[in-house]
Every structure is written in C-alpha cells, then in structure tokens.
Amino acid sequence: MTTENGWRQRYEPVIGLEIHVQLSTRTKMFCGCELSFGEQPNLHTCPICLAHPGSLPVTNEQAVRYALQIALALDCEIAPRSIFHRKNYFYPDNPKAYQISQYDIPLATAGRLGDVRIHRVHLEEDAAKLVHVSASGRIHGSGSSLVDFNRGGTPLVEIVTEPDLDDPATAREWLQLLRTTIKQIGVSDVNMEEGSLRCDANVSLRPVGADALGVKAELKNMNSFRFLERGINAELERQAALLDAEEQVEQETLHFDPRSGELTPLRSKEYAHDYRYFPEPDLVPLAPTEAMLSEARESLPELPASRRERYLAELELADKQATQLAFDADLGAYFEAALAAADGTTPKVIANWVTGELVASLREAKADDADPASSRVSPDALAKLAGMVERKEISTGAARRVLATLVAEGGDPTRIVEREGLGQLDDSGELEAIVARAVESDPEAAARVRDGNMKAIGPLVGFVMRETKGRADGGEVTRLIRERLGLG
Amino acid sequence: MASPTTSELLELTAAGALRRIDEGELPADEVFDAYAEVAAAEELNAYLWRAEPGTRPTPPSADESEQLRGLPVAVKDLFCTEGIKTTAGSRILEGYRPPYTATAVRRLSQAGARVLGKTNMDEFAMGSSNENSAYGPVLNPWDRARVPGGSSGGSAAAVAGRLAPWAIGTDTGGSIRQPASLCGIVGLKPTYGAISRYGMVAFASSLDQCGPLTRDVTDAALLLRAMEGRDPLDSTSVGIDGGVELPSREDLGGLRVGVARDFSHHAEGVEPGVAETFERSLATIEQLGGSIEEIELPHAEHGISAYYVLAPAEASANLARYDGVRYGLRVDGVADLVAMYERTRARGFGLEVKRRIMLGTYALSSGYYEAYYGSAQKVRTLIARDFERAFERCDLVVTPTSPSVAFELGARTADPLAMYLSDYFTVPMSLAGIPAISIPAGLAEPPGGGTPLPVGLQLAAPAFAESRLLDAAHALELAIDFQERPA
Numbered sequence: 001m002t003t004e005n006g007w008r009q010r011y012e013p014v015i016g017l018e019i020h021v022q023l024s025t026r027t028k029m030f031c032g033c034e035l036s037f038g039e040q041p042n043l044h045t046c047p048i049c050l051a052h053p054g055s056l057p058v059t060n061e062q063a064v065r066y067a068l069q070i071a072l073a074l075d076c077e078i079a080p081r082s083i084f085h086r087k088n089y090f091y092p093d094n095p096k097a098y099q100i101s102q103y104d105i106p107l108a109t110a111g112r113l114g115d116v117r118i119h120r121v122h123l124e125e126d127a128a129k130l131v132h133v134s135a136s137g138r139i140h141g142s143g144s145s146l147v148d149f150n151r152g153g154t155p156l157v158e159i160v161t162e163p164d165l166d167d168p169a170t171a172r173e174w175l176q177l178l179r180t181t182i183k184q185i186g187v188s189d190v191n192m193e194e195g196s197l198r199c200d201a202n203v204s205l206r207p208v209g210a211d212a213l214g215v216k217a218e219l220k221n222m223n224s225f226r227f228l229e230r231g232i233n234a235e236l237e238r239q240a241a242l243l244d245a246e247e248q249v250e251q252e253t254l255h256f257d258p259r260s261g262e263l264t265p266l267r268s269k270e271y272a273h274d275y276r277y278f279p280e281p282d283l284v285p286l287a288p289t290e291a292m293l294s295e296a297r298e299s300l301p302e303l304p305a306s307r308r309e310r311y312l313a314e315l316e317l318a319d320k321q322a323t324q325l326a327f328d329a330d331l332g333a334y335f336e337a338a339l340a341a342a343d344g345t346t347p348k349v350i351a352n353w354v355t356g357e358l359v360a361s362l363r364e365a366k367a368d369d370a371d372p373a374s375s376r377v378s379p380d381a382l383a384k385l386a387g388m389v390e391r392k393e394i395s396t397g398a399a400r401r402v403l404a405t406l407v408a409e410g411g412d413p414t415r416i417v418e419r420e421g422l423g424q425l426d427d428s429g430e431l432e433a434i435v436a437r438a439v440e441s442d443p444e445a446a447a448r449v450r451d452g453n454m455k456a457i458g459p460l461v462g463f464v465m466r467e468t469k470g471r472a473d474g475g476e477v478t479r480l481i482r483e484r485l486g487l488g
Numbered sequence: 489m490a491s492p493t494t495s496e497l498l499e500l501t502a503a504g505a506l507r508r509i510d511e512g513e514l515p516a517d518e519v520f521d522a523y524a525e526v527a528a529a530e531e532l533n534a535y536l537w538r539a540e541p542g543t544r545p546t547p548p549s550a551d552e553s554e555q556l557r558g559l560p561v562a563v564k565d566l567f568c569t570e571g572i573k574t575t576a577g578s579r580i581l582e583g584y585r586p587p588y589t590a591t592a593v594r595r596l597s598q599a600g601a602r603v604l605g606k607t608n609m610d611e612f613a614m615g616s617s618n619e620n621s622a623y624g625p626v627l628n629p630w631d632r633a634r635v636p637g638g639s640s641g642g643s644a645a646a647v648a649g650r651l652a653p654w655a656i657g658t659d660t661g662g663s664i665r666q667p668a669s670l671c672g673i674v675g676l677k678p679t680y681g682a683i684s685r686y687g688m689v690a691f692a693s694s695l696d697q698c699g700p701l702t703r704d705v706t707d708a709a710l711l712l713r714a715m716e717g718r719d720p721l722d723s724t725s726v727g728i729d730g731g732v733e734l735p736s737r738e739d740l741g742g743l744r745v746g747v748a749r750d751f752s753h754h755a756e757g758v759e760p761g762v763a764e765t766f767e768r769s770l771a772t773i774e775q776l777g778g779s780i781e782e783i784e785l786p787h788a789e790h791g792i793s794a795y796y797v798l799a800p801a802e803a804s805a806n807l808a809r810y811d812g813v814r815y816g817l818r819v820d821g822v823a824d825l826v827a828m829y830e831r832t833r834a835r836g837f838g839l840e841v842k843r844r845i846m847l848g849t850y851a852l853s854s855g856y857y858e859a860y861y862g863s864a865q866k867v868r869t870l871i872a873r874d875f876e877r878a879f880e881r882c883d884l885v886v887t888p889t890s891p892s893v894a895f896e897l898g899a900r901t902a903d904p905l906a907m908y909l910s911d912y913f914t915v916p917m918s919l920a921g922i923p924a925i926s927i928p929a930g931l932a933e934p935p936g937g938g939t940p941l942p943v944g945l946q947l948a949a950p951a952f953a954e955s956r957l958l959d960a961a962h963a964l965e966l967a968i969d970f971q972e973r974p975a
C-alpha cells in the first residue's frame with residue numbers, strides 16, 4: 001500500500017475527478033437516432049449526427065430531465081438559464097469539428113455527494129468511436145482509422161468534483177458511490193467497461209500543511225475502478241519521485257495503459273487546443289421550468305446516502321452493513337426486495353443473510369462480482385430462509401445447505417427442507433438418544449469435558465451434527481451434552 | 489381571354505400566373521415548361537442546376553391546400569435538396585447530393601411549387617457581388633458587364649432576367665435585399681426565426697434567414713406565407729404569429745416612417761443617383777399620407793464592423809465540418825490526417841471564404857475573444873436597442889438598400905472593405921433580427937454615366953411585423969409603379 005510509503009509524511013495528494021456518464025435516453029442528444037451498443041457500425045446515423053451541411057441540433061428533452069435528476073441527486077444548484085457552447089477542434093470523431101457542450105454557464109453547480117463537493121454538472125454530446133488500425137490502438141503510427149458514428153451524439157453528463165479527495169482508495173470508493181447514485185436514478189447503465197461511465201482524474205501533490213495546490217496532471221482512460229486506483233497511485237508515486245528529486249511536475253495529460261499499468265503523456269496535438277468556445281447559435285438557452293424541476297425532484301428514488309441513514313436508524317443495521325447495502329445498488333435492490341417479501345422476519349437477520357451467506361455462496365459458485373439479482377436465489381426465497389432460521393424451524397447449518405441448493409437450482413426453501421429432511425429436530429427424545437450415543441462413542445472427550453475443558457466438546461457436537469445431517473441446533477446440542485455429562 | 493404567349497407568360501408575376509391558372513386560361517404545366525426552356529438556355533450563369541425541360545417534377549399531392557399549382561421556383565444553391573446536387577457555390581461541395589431536403593423547400597413543395605433550378609451564389613453566401621462563386625460570376629441582366637449583387641445573385645438575376653417567376657435566397661447581412669436592389673426586384677428578409685433554417689447550409693447561424701426574391705410585393709407575401717412557421721427541426725424557428733396576410737394597402741395614411749439622417753449620411757460613397765432616388769421615395773411616402781419622422785440609430789454605423797467579427801466567427805465553426813472525411817471534396821495521397829484536412833480545405837475553399845475563416849478564428853481565439861467577439865456582441869445589442877427606441881417613435885424605418893447601383897464586374901474584388909460596405913444599410917437590420925424589404929424605387933445613372941440602373945428602397949419593421957411591412961411596401965410599389973425591365 002502506498003500509505004506505507006515515505007513520501008506520505010511529506011506530501012499530501014489532492015485529487016479531483018471528472019466523470020462522464022452516458023445517459024440511457026432513447027435517442028441521441030441532438031438528433032432522433034436511437035442509442036445503440038455493439039451494433040453494426042454507422043447504422044444509427046442521420047444528417048444531423050453526421051454533420052451534413054444545413055443540419056441543425058435540437059436538444060433531447062429526456063436528456064435534460066435525466067441530467068436534472070443527476071444534478072438534483074448531487075444536491076446542486078440548477079441554473080435558471082444555462083447555455084450551450086461550441087467547443088471547436090478538428091478530429092474525425094467529431095464530425096461538426098465542434099462539440100456542443102456547456103461552458104461558462106453549466107446546467108448545475110455547487111453540489112455535494114458524501115464528503116466530496118461537486119463543482120459543476122453539464123450536458124454535452126459524445127464523440128464517435130475511432131478504431132485505429134495499429135498495434136497501439138492510438139491514432140499516431142496507425143496505418144488507417146475507421147469511424148463508427150453510432151456512438152457520436154450520445155448524451156453525456158459531465159460531473160466535475162472539487163479536489164476534495166486525498167487518497168486513491170477513497171477516490172475509488174467515492175466513484176462507486178456516485179455510480180450507485182446514478183444507477184439508482186436509472187438514467188444510465190454506468191458501466192465502466194462499456195464506457196457508459198468514464199473517469200478522468202486530476203492529481204497533484206502538495207507539501208503537507210500547504211494551502212496552495214501543486215501542479216496537476218490529468219489522467220485519462222482508467223476504465224475500471226481498479227485501474228482508477230492503480231492509475232492515481234502510479235501518478236502519485238511518479239510525482240513524489242519528481243518532487244523528491246527537486247524536479248518540476250509538468251502540467252500534462254497522461255494516458256493510462258491498463259496492460260502495463262504505465263502512464264504515458266499524450267502527444268501535444270492530441271490535447272493542446274485553443275477550443276475557441278462561443279455560444280451555440282443553433283440552440284436556445286436551457287431554462288428548466290418549475291414543472292420540470294419538481295417532476296425531476298419527485299421522480300428521484302431513495303439515494304444511497306439517505307438509504308444508509310434509514311438502514312442505520314430504522315432497521316438498526318450495523319454501520320458497515322448499512323453502507324454496503326446502501327452503496328451497492330445491486331445488493332441494495334436485492335435486500336429491498338427480500339425485505340418486502342419477508343413476513344415479520346427481523347431486517348437485520350435478512351441483512352446478515354444477504355451480505356454474508358448469500359454473497360459468499362454466490363462468490364463460491366461463480367467468480368466475484370456475482371450479481372444476486374441474476375442468481376437463482378430469489379429475494380423471496382432468501383427472506384423465507386432467513387425467517388425459518390429466525391423462528392428456529394431449521395438450524396443455521398441446514399439453512400446453509402438449503403442456500404447451496406438454491407444457488408445451484410433455485411426453488412422454494414420450504415420444499416427443499418421437506419425434500420431433504422432438514423427440518424429442525426424438535427423431538428428432543430430423538431436428539432437426546434443421539435447425544436447419548438455421542439458420549440458413549442468418545443469417552444475420552446466426554447471425560448475431558450466433564451473435567452471442565454469445554455474445548456473438548458467439539459468432537460461430540462460434530463458427532464451429533466453428522467448424525468442429524470446438520471438439522472440440530474448447535475446451542476441445543478451443547479446444552480444436551482452438558483446436561484448428559486452432569487454439567488447442566 | 490386567350491392563353492398568353494410565352495413572352496407574356498414570362499412577364500407574369502407568380503400571383504398573376506396563379507390567377508390565370510385558376511381561371512382556366514393557362515395550363516399550370518405550361519408555366520413550368522416555359523421557364524424550364526429559358527432556364528436551360530440562359531446566359532447569365534444564374535443557375536448551377538436546372539430541371540431538364542420536359543422532366544417536370546411531379547407535384548407532391550393534389551389536395552386543395554396546394555395553392556401554388558405546380559409553379560416553378562428557383563432555389564438558391566445553399567438549400568439542401570434531396571438527391572439534387574447542392575454546392576453552396578463552393579468547390580468543397582462539388583458532387584455532393586444531400587440525403588434530405590431543407591424545410592423551406594419542403595414547405596414550398598407541399599404548397600405545390602416545383603423546383604425549377606438551383607441558383608448560383610457567392611461561395612457559402614459570403615459576398616456582395618456573386619464574384620465569389622467557385623462556378624463563375626452571375627451577370628446582371630440590366631448590364632452584363634455588371635454584378636447582380638450577392639450573395640443571392642443567381643436568384644436575383646433569374647427573377648429579374650425572366651428566367652424564373654420567383655426565387656428564394658438567404659440573407660445574412662443583406663444577401664437578399666442588396667441583389668434585389670441591384671437587379672430591380674423585390675427582396676424580403678423576414679424576421680430571424682420566421683422561416684426554418686433546417687437544411688440551409690449555414691454561414692452565420694445567428695443571422696442567416698431565408699426569404700423570397702420576387703417581381704412584386706404580393707409574390708413575396710405568397711412565398712413567405714408558404715414557408716414561414718415553427719419547425720421542430722430548428723430550435724430557433726418560431727414562425728409568424730397570426731400568419732401572413734396578402735398585402736392590400738394602397739396608402740400610408742397614419743403611418744410614421746423613420747429616417748435616420750445621421751446613419752444615411754455617414755455612409756461613404758452613397759452615389760448621388762441613389763441619394764436622389766431615396767429623397768424622391770420620401771416624397772412619395774408623404775404623398776401617400778405617411779409622415780416622415782427624424783430618428784436616430786446612433787450605433788448602426790458600427791454595424792459593418794460588428795458584423796465582420798460575428799459572422800466570420802460563426803462561419804469559422806460552421807465551415808469546419810468540410811474536412812474531407814464524410815462527403816464532398818477530399819484531397820488524398822497525403823502523409824497524414826492533418827495534411828489531408830489542410831490540403832482538402834486549401835483546394836476546396838475560395839479566397840474570401842478563407843479570409844473569413846481566418847478572421848473568425850482569430851476573433852474567437854483565447855486572449856482576443858472579449859476584445860473582438862465580446863465587443864461585437866455588445867454593439868449588436870446596442871443596435872437592436874437603437875431600433876427598439878426608434879420603433880417607439882415610428883412604425884417603419886426606411887433607408888436606401890445599397891449605397892450604389894450595380895457595379896462593374898471586378899470593380900471591388902481587390903478591395904474587400906469597399907465590397908463589405910455594400911451592406912452598410914442592410915447589416916444593422918440583420919444584427920437586430922428585424923424584417924426588412926427592398927423594393928425597386930427607380931433607376932439612376934451609375935457614377936461614371938451610362939444606362940440607368942435600378943435603385944432599391946429598404947423598409948424595415950419591428951420583429952414579426954411582416955404584415956405591416958408588406959402592406960406599406962405594397963402601397964409604395966403601387967405609387968412608384970416601377971415598370972422598367974432589363975433589355
């Protein structure tokens with residue numbers, strides 16, 4: 001971990017993030033072409049998104065609504081009248097040779113999510129996708145390049161944070177929180193691998209205790225949470241080494257290569273632009289009406305931060321568990337569904353089963369990142385199972401076996417319990433007989449327990465569990481053994 | 489009445505032809521065929537594309553709303569027409585066939601008009617003489633040694649030269665009104681937002697506006713009525729509230745007509761013939777019962793300066809899409825992408841277009857933006873306010889349309905500033921976004937003597953007061969009774 005590194009005593013990281021979120025609207029930002037992913041190239045194009053002469057952009061109202069929802073979820077101030085600008089630069093992924101974006105008057109400013117302040121939120125259009133026919137996958141040195149305009153014009157929301165992060169791991173966690181928040185609203189797939197969530201980081205170091213910011217580098221292309229953390233770490237190391245050697249950090253844009261984990265500066269032609277911003281004369285200002293604002297506000301679902309509060313206060317979940325369920329959108333949705341299906345089961349018991357046993361057995365069954373929603377275990381079944389345990393209808397051990405069956409084949413836990421005879425042994429006569437056999441079969445252990453060595457009870461309990469196929473309740477078994485040995 | 493001879497037919501206004509068609513005196517197709525014949529044989533270089541004689545496009549439908557009865561209309565080559573080559577007067581769009589049709593043209597078709605041809609123009613509408621076309625200059629039908637004005641010079645020459653009954657053009661700083669003036673016809677620039685810009689190749693988006701070039705004011709109203717309206721494809725279009733009434737007024741009783749002496753007299757090089765004609769028009773206004781009000785437009789004289797920052801700035805972005813990647817000209821066989829961009833644009837654009845791209849790029853550059861673009865926007869706002877104040881005291885503003893009559897080919901090509909001043913009187917209305925019309929006010933000898941040439945009178949009205957503007961222009965048109973025709 002970098003926290004162990006010496007430079008941490010001398011320098012303090014200052015990290016800000018710049019996030020691009022592709023909105024999952026039906027159509028593109030400024031034309032009627034449908035959004036698509038992974039389709040045949042240049043299928044979803046029209047005179048507008050191909051920048052034919054005379055074509056004009058028209059703002060997608062759904063994109064504005066989605067962006068407003070994001071801005072409100074981030075607690076931003078919405079500009080009563082924001083405007084679009086043209087950002088001019090030549091590149092084949094940019095057919096108009098300008099991107100319609102927002103500049104000095106963005107859609108929203110001054111927000112907050114968790115501990116991080118939001119500088120601004122604005123709307124813009126995505127570039128087309130370039131495929132460079134070269135080993136590096138970059139335009140320089142490539143023999144030819146192909147352009148796919150399907151992605152060109154996809155609505156993007158850009159979110160810029162204040163430089164409030166001071167640690168790569170925290171940056172990663174915060175980005176996950178942002179992802180969950182946006183996923184919860186349902187306005188984007190926020191998938192980093194597919195590019196519907198992209199994150200650049202502005203990274204600098206300053207002497208501990210200093211107020212002034214150091215020279216920052218902009219890191220691009222960190223297309224997973226892991227890469228974001230690794231990229232920032234690598235850059236912090238690089239800057240610390242420069243500063244230790246009393247060299248200057250240069251303001252530059254660096255490209256993160258996930259394969260080598262290395263950062264390479266982008267050629268000046270790829271980023272050194274005078275964008276010649278000016279107000280887009282083809283569009284009228286964006287002035288959200290009171291009705292649009294209240295509609296956006298009302299359509300916001302419960303967001304991670306307030307969900308966490310509710311889990312703590314009302315459901316009395318543990319802090320870590322509340323955070324996990326509130327900040328992991330998939331798991332949270334699953335938990336909510338299980339809660340809804342539960343019939344009087346304590347929420348905490350369900351939470352334990354979701355965050356503990358379920359996550360563990362899904363991991364075991366598949367790779368990591370298993371999404372409970374797509375598993376065979378329905379929230380309904382899990383709630384039922386947790387209820388049976390809480391009511392001591394089955395033992396914890398038996399419940400684990402039921403869960404394994406559920407993960408493998410799905411189904412109804414009640415049926416599985418019946419079918420496999422896993423019901424709790426409530427006929428204490430039968431259990432007492434098995435306990436008696438256990439004590440007889442291992443007189444040595446029985447003697448040690450009788451002498452007060454409680455650790456020796458393990459083999460005896462194990463015997464009972466084996467005999468009962470785990471149906472017996474562990475506490476009850478221990479009680480009966482002690483009673484049998486005269487320790488009751 | 490018997491059906492007219494071809495030469496009689498070509499003299500008819502569009503409204504006149506419609507009346508005869510409705511009365512059964514003139515088969516509708518005959519009008520299209522007659523114009524297709526003369527357009528095919530034209531010598532003014534007014535057209536860049538013509539419908540083949542005998543291959544009349546079928547009218548879109550036969551419903552009764554089709555009030556234009558299959559009449560031909562000439563369309564400036566700045567409007568995209570599906571499947572028909574559209575060059576914007578530029579080499580860079582050579583061979584380009586748009587996949588769609590501009591809203592204004594589509595509306596004309598829906599009203600029953602048929603595209604007769606695409607007219608020549610200054611490249612990307614940048615010019616006041618039509619000498620900036622990559623396809624050669626258009627000649628003025630009054631004197632073929634002279635320019636027709638620009639940038640809608642092909643449309644103006646076609647209408648004046650009886651090669652089209654009427655035409656549409658675009659006006660960014662005077663590109664309809666000035667050629668209309670130089671060719672002795674009517675040219676209307678509607679309020680910004682009256683007609684959709686969708687499919688009109690952009691020059692300066694905040695100024696470009698489509699409008700009619702016609703033989704008389706009634707025809708201008710007819711075309712405006714067919715084209716105006718809100719278009720969901722153009723966010724800046726709003727249409728004209730209440731629509732367009734055909735003009736009927738024959739006097740100017742009760743109308744206050746503003747004259748800004750200061751503005752008119754600050755113009756350098758207003759030719760004596762133009763000034764005299766203007767004074768005569770003022771007298772006519774008074775004879776018609778209008779009152780002349782002295783008004784001030786204190787910032788209007790700075791219009792040209794502001795215009796030549798704002799329009800090139802917008803153009804520099806609008807023309808950046810011509811990069812050789814997706815359509816039009818591409819210079820291949822170069823080392824890399826940047827070289828392809830550079831060579832394509834170097835070969836594809838003409839001198840004036842390059843000049844304006846440079847001007848605009850400079851004006852928007854970091855460090856210069858406030859001084860140029862920012863200041864120009866302020867001047868624009870001040871000019872708009874000048875007109876608002878003026879319209880508190882008067883109903884219309886009048887000026888000469890152009891400081892000069894048609895000048896000789898080549899006379900101003902070496903002096904861009906002299907050329908830019910051709911739009912001295914028309915640019916302020918464009919910056920203010922208000923409607924303005926040029927009507928023929930008489931003939932005047934050019935400064936060096938010679939055959940008298942047309943002089944235009946410009947009338948301007950508050951935004952969306954097109955009906956008032958057309959009514960006043962109609963009354964003046966009747967009184968002036970301009971009957972002269974090019975030889």
Ligand SMILES: [Zn+2]
Pocket residue numbers: 028031032033044045046047048049050153
């Ligand atoms: Zn499209």
